[in-house]
Amino acid sequence: MLSRLKMDRIHVGIVGGTGYGGMELVRLLLEHPAAKLHCLVSRSEAGQRVDDVFPHLRGRIDKRFQAVEDADLTACDVVFFATPNGVAMHQVPALLANNVRIIDLAADFRLRDPDVWAQWYGEPHACPELLSEAAYGLPELNREAIRNARLVANPGCYPTAVILAFLPLLQAGLAGPGSLIADAKSGASGAGRGAAVDNLLTELSENFRAYRVAGHRHLPEIRQAFDGIANCSRELVFVPHVVPMIRGIHATCYAEVSGEVDLQAVYETTYRDEPFVDVLAPGSHPETRSVRGVNLCRIAVHRPPESGRVVVLSVIDNLVKGAAGQAVQNMNLMFGLPETSGLNFSPIAP
Amino acid sequence: MLSRLKMDRIHVGIVGGTGYGGMELVRLLLEHPAAKLHCLVSRSEAGQRVDDVFPHLRGRIDKRFQAVEDADLTACDVVFFATPNGVAMHQVPALLANNVRIIDLAADFRLRDPDVWAQWYGEPHACPELLSEAAYGLPELNREAIRNARLVANPGCYPTAVILAFLPLLQAGLAGPGSLIADAKSGASGAGRGAAVDNLLTELSENFRAYRVAGHRHLPEIRQAFDGIANCSRELVFVPHVVPMIRGIHATCYAEVSGEVDLQAVYETTYRDEPFVDVLAPGSHPETRSVRGVNLCRIAVHRPPESGRVVVLSVIDNLVKGAAGQAVQNMNLMFGLPETSGLNFSPIAP
Amino acid sequence: MLSRLKMDRIHVGIVGGTGYGGMELVRLLLEHPAAKLHCLVSRSEAGQRVDDVFPHLRGRIDKRFQAVEDADLTACDVVFFATPNGVAMHQVPALLANNVRIIDLAADFRLRDPDVWAQWYGEPHACPELLSEAAYGLPELNREAIRNARLVANPGCYPTAVILAFLPLLQAGLAGPGSLIADAKSGASGAGRGAAVDNLLTELSENFRAYRVAGHRHLPEIRQAFDGIANCSRELVFVPHVVPMIRGIHATCYAEVSGEVDLQAVYETTYRDEPFVDVLAPGSHPETRSVRGVNLCRIAVHRPPESGRVVVLSVIDNLVKGAAGQAVQNMNLMFGLPETSGLNFSPIAP
Amino acid sequence: MLSRLKMDRIHVGIVGGTGYGGMELVRLLLEHPAAKLHCLVSRSEAGQRVDDVFPHLRGRIDKRFQAVEDADLTACDVVFFATPNGVAMHQVPALLANNVRIIDLAADFRLRDPDVWAQWYGEPHACPELLSEAAYGLPELNREAIRNARLVANPGCYPTAVILAFLPLLQAGLAGPGSLIADAKSGASGAGRGAAVDNLLTELSENFRAYRVAGHRHLPEIRQAFDGIANCSRELVFVPHVVPMIRGIHATCYAEVSGEVDLQAVYETTYRDEPFVDVLAPGSHPETRSVRGVNLCRIAVHRPPESGRVVVLSVIDNLVKGAAGQAVQNMNLMFGLPETSGLNFSPIAP
Structure with a gap:
């Protein structure tokens, strides 16, 4: 795998690309030296050009949002979920079964106890068996587990x-x-x-x-x-x-x-x-x-x-250390890249 | 009724009318049914029309800022100080001696212990003998003292x-x-x-x-x-x-x-x-x-x-309950007016 | 004087009180010396206390929003419509027939030509016969017509x-x-x-x-x-x-x-x-x-x-000269009140 | 020169690094693949670490602001002036004489007619003989002149x-x-x-x-x-x-x-x-x-x-196309770099 990665950029899918977490993932991954945006899934914007939905990206991306059933997610090395809570848990098991790694920016895999999850999110968890496997994606707390994880629960902001x-x-x-x-x-x-x-x-x-x-x-x-x-x-x-x-x-x-x-x-x-x-x-x-x-x-x-x-x-x-940036940091860890890859630039002020 | 009001309105002076506390005092006192703005003192804007300095007040006030030496402060029933910390304490004793009541929106009379004052404000207090007399102007805590006070220290925001x-x-x-x-x-x-x-x-x-x-x-x-x-x-x-x-x-x-x-x-x-x-x-x-x-x-x-x-x-x-409004509430108490006089209107939202 | 005011205050209804125009009308009319809020109509908030929907009005109003069918609009002297475009034109004829005067803050009666109206608002006008009667409510342009109007089209902002x-x-x-x-x-x-x-x-x-x-x-x-x-x-x-x-x-x-x-x-x-x-x-x-x-x-x-x-x-x-304030100015003209009644206060700055 | 540049990054000096134009130049040049910040001049902050003045740059720059007399500006390939109007014109002739190229973000060299300059900027121009030489740095209008210029007047925003x-x-x-x-x-x-x-x-x-x-x-x-x-x-x-x-x-x-x-x-x-x-x-x-x-x-x-x-x-x-970014674009042109070098990234939204 690593050798393929050395030649080929990491193929990335984003599900739920039209929220702010998804927008920020797109911004960061477009500049990432070792990643390539393979597909972007949006139910509401399927068929639309990404830069029609987000005009600030004109000239930087030449893709369209796809419906999930049209997207080639299983060809991705990693899929980010930037969906509302309760969506990823229905799609993750099938992707894992296809050897796709997952970084979920929502809350679906953050709590280890399915009862606690159900209490706070108002419905039973769809794949409780994955809760103990998921690595909590705060590198400062949990770096080694993230490196080896198939499934990372990106922390809340x-x-x-x-x-x-x-x-x-x-x-x-x-x-x-x-x-x-x-x-x-x-x-x-x-x-x-x-x-x-x-x-x-x-x-x-x-x-x-x-x-x-x-x-x-x-x-x-x-x-x-x-x-x-x-x-x-x-x-x-x-x-x-x-x-x-x-x-x-x-x-x-x-x-x-x-x-x-x-x-x-x-x-x-x-x-x-x-x-x-x-x-x-x-x-x-x-x-x-x-x-x-x-x-x-x-x-x-x-x-x-x-x-x-x-x-x-x-x-x-x-949106960065509290969401998309940390997700990229986790991706870097999962794929053996330098942890700062694609994340090494200056803040914008004022 | 009108002729009684003309005689009976409280004559008000404001020293330091060009900061935000002073601006807000002007707004509130212009609408106050029992107060009349007698003079406004500003060192920096002396001679300027108030509505040249604050164009939003055009048509509502026909006065000029005066230098303190030109202002007839002793003819006021009450003088509000909306000056920087450390100014009022130099002018208050002479005004009190002329039977002018004082409401200080700055910090000069808020602390009872002159050593604590000096420690936090970086200079010795100019009239420490007044510190114990000053009423701390939070009506919910100290209403009776305010009613009888010559000198009110309006609380910080x-x-x-x-x-x-x-x-x-x-x-x-x-x-x-x-x-x-x-x-x-x-x-x-x-x-x-x-x-x-x-x-x-x-x-x-x-x-x-x-x-x-x-x-x-x-x-x-x-x-x-x-x-x-x-x-x-x-x-x-x-x-x-x-x-x-x-x-x-x-x-x-x-x-x-x-x-x-x-x-x-x-x-x-x-x-x-x-x-x-x-x-x-x-x-x-x-x-x-x-x-x-x-x-x-x-x-x-x-x-x-x-x-x-x-x-x-x-x-x-x-600027209101934390400064100018509370100062007017204190004035109402000091002069036996209804406590809500001039303060009974709706917030502006959005 | 108080007893005369109790009898004589203009009874006001507001339809569509939950948008910003309606909120501002409530603020202005609560302070108006010659008006009394008789009823507030809101389809979406019917039954709710006004100050539950707008907590900034707690302590200032003790009413509930009503459904239009429950509201006693025909007992009003004047009804303000602060509804979306295309709503007032369905309710105005019946109210006029009951001698209720109307001030519409929406666009329903602003254009004299029903074809132009239909072209810009996307549906035929429901009562085109009233378009020529409606007075365009810009007092600086049209004061006399407003004084005598049953129906005023309050201008756009x-x-x-x-x-x-x-x-x-x-x-x-x-x-x-x-x-x-x-x-x-x-x-x-x-x-x-x-x-x-x-x-x-x-x-x-x-x-x-x-x-x-x-x-x-x-x-x-x-x-x-x-x-x-x-x-x-x-x-x-x-x-x-x-x-x-x-x-x-x-x-x-x-x-x-x-x-x-x-x-x-x-x-x-x-x-x-x-x-x-x-x-x-x-x-x-x-x-x-x-x-x-x-x-x-x-x-x-x-x-x-x-x-x-x-x-x-x-x-x-x-929201004021561009909507609710001008509407009150028009009400003042229609009811022979001083034009500035209820509108004579200072701007809030900063 | 070009061969030195191929090996060595362009040595850049910034005079007036503490305003917003200067801050933005620092941000852009820190990420520029072919430029190296050699010195930053600030009269008011001389001796201060850059990241003490601008804490958002902690970890990204390890330099101090220098007084102009301590800075080695003549060792720079190019010096950017991000100073108030009327400063650069006093320092530019000496730097040009030392073969340092200049990009002035202020207005000193934007107007060709020294009389017009004096009329609008309130003082005589200090080096009117340079006004006709300076290239107006709007590449879309003036690209060839910029390529060959020693002195570029970066346009106003x-x-x-x-x-x-x-x-x-x-x-x-x-x-x-x-x-x-x-x-x-x-x-x-x-x-x-x-x-x-x-x-x-x-x-x-x-x-x-x-x-x-x-x-x-x-x-x-x-x-x-x-x-x-x-x-x-x-x-x-x-x-x-x-x-x-x-x-x-x-x-x-x-x-x-x-x-x-x-x-x-x-x-x-x-x-x-x-x-x-x-x-x-x-x-x-x-x-x-x-x-x-x-x-x-x-x-x-x-x-x-x-x-x-x-x-x-x-x-x-x-601050970018209207100031620092355009200045970098001009630097790229002046030094034969790809015009987009260091400027090819996505906007930040929201």
């Missing part, structure tokens, strides 16, 4: 920002017994490209609010990761908010920490060799635009005086 | 949103011993109208970040209020963020709460008679635009399952 | 800004024979509150584009008004654009002008007695925020050197 | 969008004798990164306005280009506006056109071989986000019925 913020603390056993708190803020692209009054510019602009305080679907995903890291269940309060901007997540994470440990050193050590996590200098305040368009999480660690608390600030681009 | 969020909990002694956390988000007008690269649209738009995690000047102000309420010092972690919008503050406030107390009832009871605090129905998520342009704090109380935490969401318009 | 920009020029016969050009820019609320991918924040924000250059429905409306003013058909090129903001229209209008006429004087004279048109000083550039939330059109007149052209800049709030 | 919109029409002699009109709209980054109240988010957001209708400095630049193309002076009305967004220019351009000529074919033919101009299909409306971050001008041609007018819609990213 909030979980990526929040887990990377807490990971060094939990691995080192430094968080006190109280609840962890993740106060997270996301740009509007996190809600997807569906037509909804709540997501109109006229409703979101000049406005800020929390949502789903009673329980967001990313909560069980983060808790599951915490269980794996700390080997014990950790309570988490997770409050998401929507920011009047397009891209970006900022997670402000709080934990009790006692003692005199040098947290800055702990974070720097944990992420020293990570190409896509950047621990800022003490006193820094990462801003979401500093990662706009790139596959990167920037983190700063603060200890407000006399509070017994650590405050970790974590930013990502929800 | 963040403190207004945060104190109102925690007040019922602290008064009822329901917050556990751990640190309180206030994760606060503000629109850009909170930073004022000064020329600064950091506040350009090109720097703030499509961007989100925290700032001053190591210590914001509103922290000692909130702590002082907490001390007064709970009669004991409470630790607070306060993290401010800037949102790419003009107006609005959203404070997401966390506390430990044990036991089965009905927090919704506690909040509703506390604020039952408050004209400017609205406790939303359980499960609500207040949005900042729901208070845009009006003197109102909307609050929702959440208890995430299994967390032992309460999450209180609190929104205000930082 | 673009036509309001564009006609007011060209009116003095056309009335004075000063525009040369070449085409008039109106390059118009609108905030996103002009597109309404419907769920549509094109109007998501993620699609509109950080973006600018023209639309419908080949022909927008406001074009025949403007042309009809020009015909009435200049007594001859004038060609117009009208290009609308969408601005990433919520409220506001800016029309940049171009015409050939020859000779040495003092255009500033012509504009000032034309609008000298108009309460809701403000001609700015020479050299000014009106900004949309200077009219945010208020019923006002601000205009500036420029003559670029050596060009033989006049450039007229005209701004309104599309 | 508005002129790039406007000239490319009118070029096919003027070259073909199709525009009628009336004035041309360019109604242009720019994002806020066009005003630069200087601290100015007018450019605060609080002033620009939720707002739209025209500015400098009486005369903008880009007007003589566009006129000069029109003179060169059409071999006769053409009047132009140019009205710039500021859009509440960061990046992007949309020019809506109007001209009289008589006869039945197929304008779509004229435009497609003119730009058939241009790598960075994209003529859209008839009926299209280009949006600014479709060129965000890339070196591209997209154009659509409309003929509103019965108007005798053509409407050309033209969009660019003002």
Whole structure:
């Protein structure tokens, strides 16, 4: 396989190419030196030229969206699902049986327990037997499993920002017994490209609010990761908010920490060799635009005086490190490519 | 009636009328049925017509900004200071001596301890003897003192949103011993109208970040209020963020709460008679635009399952309930007017 | 006085209260000293409390939306239609027969020629016999007809800004024979509150584009008004654009002008007695925020050197002078109230 | 020289690296396969690490800004000036004398007539003898001159969008004798990164306005280009506006056109071989986000019925095709590289 890959680019299929995750996958894969877009599947846009649906791609892609039944997905080396939750699980088993590897950007394979999945997603899981096989696609947590996986569950955007913020603390056993708190803020692209009054510019602009305080679907995903890291269940309060901007997540994470440990050193050590996590200098305040368009999480660690608390600030681009970029990072790992392949460029600012 | 009003209207002076707090005071006082703008002082714009500086006020005001030495401030019944921190304290004693009442929208009289003031504001206080006399102008906390005050220290915008969020909990002694956390988000007008690269649209738009995690000047102000309420010092972690919008503050406030107390009832009871605090129905998520342009704090109380935490969401318009509107509310109290006078209109949405 | 008002307030019905035009009507009428909201009709929200649908109105209105068949519209003195195009024309004849006056914020009664209407709106008109009776509700053009009208066709938002920009020029016969050009820019609320991918924040924000250059429905409306003013058909090129903001229209209008006429004087004279048109000083550039939330059109007149052209800049709030505010202005005229009643307050800036 | 270049990357210096043009040059040149950033000059930030000033570049650049006297500019193959107007003209002669080629992103060398320059820029030109030598750096107009130039005057952002919109029409002699009109709209980054109240988010957001209708400095630049193309002076009305967004220019351009000529074919033919101009299909409306971050001008041609007018819609990213990208395109031409080198990637949307 590797030798074929050396000669031939990785053939990639994308199912659900018309949402923001799919759009961003197209952008990244068009520039990827070792990948080739083989087919793009969209139910709603089947037959349309990709650059008619996305005029910003005129001159860069000469393909049409296909219906799933017309697409040659089994000829792909890897298929990305950028579909709504609950779609991939119906198509993945057949593709795996054809030796196609899968990276699912939706939530279908993120939770290991099918009962928990059913509880949060409102229907029974269609292939629960695959849940334990799927590798949770956060390389900083799970790199070796991803390398060997047939099926990768690409993490949610909030979980990526929040887990990377807490990971060094939990691995080192430094968080006190109280609840962890993740106060997270996301740009509007996190809600997807569906037509909804709540997501109109006229409703979101000049406005800020929390949502789903009673329980967001990313909560069980983060808790599951915490269980794996700390080997014990950790309570988490997770409050998401929507920011009047397009891209970006900022997670402000709080934990009790006692003692005199040098947290800055702990974070720097944990992420020293990570190409896509950047621990800022003490006193820094990462801003979401500093990662706009790139596959990167920037983190700063603060200890407000006399509070017994650590405050970790974590930013990502929800469509890149929080979705399509991380998916490409996972593809690189699965196919033995340099992990940064196709992901090594500068953010766009301002 | 008209002739009585002509004689009886409160004569108002505004010092520092060219910032956003001053602009908003002008808007509110122009419509106030019992107030009359007597003079507006601005060092930088002295001699200019108000509606040349603020073209949106064309046709509504026929005055010029004056230099402080030309303005007849002692003929005013009340003078609002909407100046930068450290200005009012030099002018207030002489005005008080002339029986002019003062409402200071800056921080000069908010902290009772002159050493704490000097520590956070970087210079010695010019009239420390007035600090204990000044009434902290949060009517929901301090109404009677305000009614009788010569000098009111109008609260900061963040403190207004945060104190109102925690007040019922602290008064009822329901917050556990751990640190309180206030994760606060503000629109850009909170930073004022000064020329600064950091506040350009090109720097703030499509961007989100925290700032001053190591210590914001509103922290000692909130702590002082907490001390007064709970009669004991409470630790607070306060993290401010800037949102790419003009107006609005959203404070997401966390506390430990044990036991089965009905927090919704506690909040509703506390604020039952408050004209400017609205406790939303359980499960609500207040949005900042729901208070845009009006003197109102909307609050929702959440208890995430299994967390032992309460999450209180609190929104205000930082320029109204967080500044000019609250100042007018204080003026109403000081002059025996109905508390809602001039403040009883609908938010503008979308 | 209070008892007289209780009896005498105009009873108002609103059909289609859940779009942005309807929301703005509610805001304005709640503060109107001589009007009383009698009923609000919404097909989609029938049975819902108004302040559940629009939480920003909590505490200000204690009514529910009703289905049209449950609403007591015939008991109203006036009914505003804030419905999509093509709805009012089916309900208006019966209401007129019951002596209810009508102000339609949609396009149903704006065009006098039923064939032109059918051509632009894609269906035959349901009551063409009313088209010649309806008064075009631009008071600056048509005040006397409005005073006496049973049925007022409230102008479109673009036509309001564009006609007011060209009116003095056309009335004075000063525009040369070449085409008039109106390059118009609108905030996103002009597109309404419907769920549509094109109007998501993620699609509109950080973006600018023209639309419908080949022909927008406001074009025949403007042309009809020009015909009435200049007594001859004038060609117009009208290009609308969408601005990433919520409220506001800016029309940049171009015409050939020859000779040495003092255009500033012509504009000032034309609008000298108009309460809701403000001609700015020479050299000014009106900004949309200077009219945010208020019923006002601000205009500036420029003559670029050596060009033989006049450039007229005209701004309104599309939801106020471009919709609900103008509708209230028309109501005031129809009921013999002071024209500025309920419309006399300051813009909100920033 | 070329043989050295084949082995060694082009050594590049940037003077004025801290504005938005300079930031964008850094982004583009960091990814350029044949260029190497040799030195960055900034008076205000001399001694600072580039990634301390621009944290989004952490991990991508390991250099410091230098004072001009410390920088080894004469060792560069090419120096870009991204300084305010009036700076480059004082430094360019000495660099040219050292065989360093120059690309000036400011206006110093754009106008051929030193009197016109002095009139619009308010001071005498420091090296008028270079004005006739400088090549106007719009490749679509002037490619051969650029290839052979020592000194390139990179066009203004508005002129790039406007000239490319009118070029096919003027070259073909199709525009009628009336004035041309360019109604242009720019994002806020066009005003630069200087601290100015007018450019605060609080002033620009939720707002739209025209500015400098009486005369903008880009007007003589566009006129000069029109003179060169059409071999006769053409009047132009140019009205710039500021859009509440960061990046992007949309020019809506109007001209009289008589006869039945197929304008779509004229435009497609003119730009058939241009790598960075994209003529859209008839009926299209280009949006600014479709060129965000890339070196591209997209154009659509409309003929509103019965108007005798053509409407050309033209969009660019003002910082890329309107500044830094075009500068790199010019560098590629000057050094015999493929014209698209370092500029061949996809826009970022949404």
